[in-house]
Amino acid sequence: MTFGQRVRELRKIQGFTLRELAPEAGVSYTYLSKVENERLDFGEYPSEALIRRLASALKADEEELMLLADKVPASIRKRLRERPDAFRRLAELNDQTLDQLIASL
Template identity: 40%
Template sequence: MPFYEQLKDMRKLKGFTIRELADRSGVSAAYISQMENGNRGVPSPDVLMKLSEGLNTPYTELMKIAGYLDKPEPTAPDGQPAAIGRPRVNLRRFLQENDLIFDGIELTELDKDWIERMLTVMFWRDKRLQEPETDSNG
């Protein structure tokens, strides 16, 4: 299936109009329309990065369907992408040390602080649920 058909399918699957994808990605609606109609070639990696953000789709997935990457990702027995060889990222440090965008909106330091707080609460609760109960009588 050609790139333009796959892009159109991805957009529709996410429930976005061309205008919504344009607003979310920063790529013009006219350009997206031309791509989806097959009137444009495969976009540059920079445009694919913007589209991946707008579609909330992994950049590597768009790079693959565009033909820039042709090596399939290794998969685990359950069919999920394998984590072997991938570096682990400290999410707290990642939040603190990077300029981040969510749905085309740049996150402020306050936004990132709130995200960090929510994650702390979420994982604190999960950690408490995993701990064995201890007898408080001693």
């Protein structure tokens, strides 16, 4: 699922139209439509500030939206800088091993 698809899905779950959600996020409904359809002219994804506002308005997981937008949330970025070796090893695991590790936590 892409960032735009997830925003659209969350918007519909919350019962918002584009015109209703746009002021909550502080953008125009046409910009929000471009976000949902992944047709932004000047970049792949909106700013972190807009993602936070969307997450708040949509009662969504901010970190999920950040990751879908290819942005690393601050909490993960901090930990990554502290332990790059651990994240490197996690990235090398296959899905089955990673699932087992997560289940054991």
